Amino acid sequence: MQEALATxxxxxxxxxxxxxxxxSQLELSKVLQQTAVHLAGREVEDLINLPEMQSVQQLAAMQIISSIMSPAFRVGHKILPFLILEMVNLSLKHGNTALSTLGYVMYGLILCGTSEEIPLGYQFGQLALSLLELYDAQYIECHINFVFxxxxxxxxxxxxxxxxxLKEAYQIAISSKRKKCLHWATWLQPLPTR
Structure with missing residues (x-):
């Protein structure tokens, strides 16, 4: 995991x-502030109308970030929130891609859980779900639904x-047979029947 993250x-x-x-927490606060500056004057629900990301370099960056988020989480690396914020900032600067859903939903998690900006975090979660529908990104659907x-x-x-x-996300995960989705399915499997 550490090697994948380092690479x-x-x-x-x-x-x-x-x-x-x-x-550090101070550096994280700075990056959170930079993200807030990029959002200034914008309504979250309007971010769905951002142009589609075109730059091959930015698209590659989004792909790399998304692929190392899981190793960063698993090893408890402090870089995870910085990765999330980079995805959001890349989307705000260069446009949306299907992977923007991951950045937005994880940013929503940060806002709700850490920053205690619950209404704003909820809006970002909703944005991720709406964008997921727009891009029909089934390969990431169970992950986004799980986090939200x-x-x-x-x-x-x-x-x-x-x-x-969550039951629907479980069914998506089981039917997709993708490793990442199956990982999320193991978390969802013991859901109550009611």
Missing amino acids: GLEVLQALGIHFPSTL NVSIYHWQQPVQKTIKP
Whole structure:
């Protein structure tokens, strides 16, 4: 995992994407502030109308970031929120792609869980779901639904309302037979029957 993360970070650096040398709370606060500046004057629901990302370099960066998020999470690396914010900022600057859904839903998780900006985090979760429909990105659908329903939805809606969409995400995961989806399915399998 560490090796995959290190390789991904090297590739990102070659693409011109750099992260702070010290991954402190102060540095994270700075990047959160930069993201807020990029969002200034924009409504979250309008972000679905951003143009489609065209730059091959930016698309590659989004792909690399998405592929190293899981290793970063698994090893508990402090870089994970920086990766999430980079995805959001790339989308805000260069347009949306199917992988923007991952950045937006994870940013929603940060806003709800860490920054305590629950309404804004919920809006980003909703944006991710809407964008998912627009791009018909089935390869990432179970992941986005899982993060939204487990980490965001319950902040604004009764937790009981998460059961049906989580069961649907489970069915998507089982039917897709993709490794990443099956990973999410193992989390979803013991859902109650009601």
